[in-house]
Amino acid sequence: xxxxxxxxxxxxxxxxxxxxxxxxxxxxxxxxxxxxxxxxxxxxxxxxxxxxxxxxxxxxxxxxxxxxxxxxxxxxxxxxxxxxxxxxxxxxxxxxxxxxxxxxxxxxxxxxxxxxxxxxxxxxxxxxxxxxxxxxxxxxxxxxxxxxxxxxxxxxxxxxxxxxxxxxxxxxxxxxxxxxxxxxxxxxxxxxxxxxxxxxxxxxxxxxxxxxxxxxxxxxxxxxxxxxxxxxxxxxxxxx
Amino acid sequence: xxxxxxxxxxxxxxxxxxxxxxxxxxxxxxxxxxxxxxxxxxxxxxxxxxxxxx
Numbered sequence: 001x002x003x004x005x006x007x008x009x010x011x012x013x014x015x016x017x018x019x020x021x022x023x024x025x026x027x028x029x030x031x032x033x034x035x036x037x038x039x040x041x042x043x044x045x046x047x048x049x050x051x052x053x054x055x056x057x058x059x060x061x062x063x064x065x066x067x068x069x070x071x072x073x074x075x076x077x078x079x080x081x082x083x084x085x086x087x088x089x090x091x092x093x094x095x096x097x098x099x100x101x102x103x104x105x106x107x108x109x110x111x112x113x114x115x116x117x118x119x120x121x122x123x124x125x126x127x128x129x130x131x132x133x134x135x136x137x138x139x140x141x142x143x144x145x146x147x148x149x150x151x152x153x154x155x156x157x158x159x160x161x162x163x164x165x166x167x168x169x170x171x172x173x174x175x176x177x178x179x180x181x182x183x184x185x186x187x188x189x190x191x192x193x194x195x196x197x198x199x200x201x202x203x204x205x206x207x208x209x210x211x212x213x214x215x216x217x218x219x220x221x222x223x224x225x226x227x228x229x230x231x232x233x234x235x236x237x238x239x240x
Numbered sequence: 241x242x243x244x245x246x247x248x249x250x251x252x253x254x255x256x257x258x259x260x261x262x263x264x265x266x267x268x269x270x271x272x273x274x275x276x277x278x279x280x281x282x283x284x285x286x287x288x289x290x291x292x293x294x
Contacts, residue, residue, distance in 0.1 A: 037247075047253060049250075055260050109256045109260045110256065215271060219275050222279045226282055232290065235293075
């Protein structure tokens, strides 16, 4: 594990893994979209508006999942000072922010026809909005220092403090009254969603996950190349 | 043609369903494009920097 996290080793194995990840992502997202739009049935109450679920729910899962990854990488970076962990956390943030934005906008587009409102300030919606601002705050913070290592450290601490928001998001639908429905897939007992909708949803979610993995690897490679570039330029300026 | 029209009408929810999928394409496509462009740029820069060293 530690040897795979060596930057040179990372460049080697990520180059081998990337094409497969990219092809897998394209196939899963293609299949998922086809199932979502053509195969899965309309809901008996919601009609075709239920198809928004296949965008909204995977985006919502990814919004929290990516934050958990970012916080985990931040913890590793703070404790073991591993340079690759900082890079992983920093490159996760824009992806997580994108998924959170997608979750909020698609949720709004689902809320208007189903609840009769684009937005309510209830616990679930507000806590996801806070998550979006946590991502933005993290990105602003890591870029706010002249010394990148100080920015990384401050960002890692913010990411860890923000973890408290994740259980609030998850359990907000149980703890407070809300328009948002409670969990229907990740719950004790069997899912309360029909198999004809669950399968397209899971395939879409897997596609979103692999999309994140592919882009994270790509972005981490870019960041490592940038670091190598900085080192080369420093050598050049010292030699001159 | 009627089946196609019916599909795009999304049971009357077209103006909510299509924007939702559209935003997904814009956000995820945007992230993909930005990541790929940065990657290509870094590759070019690194190549020319390493070329200068030799």
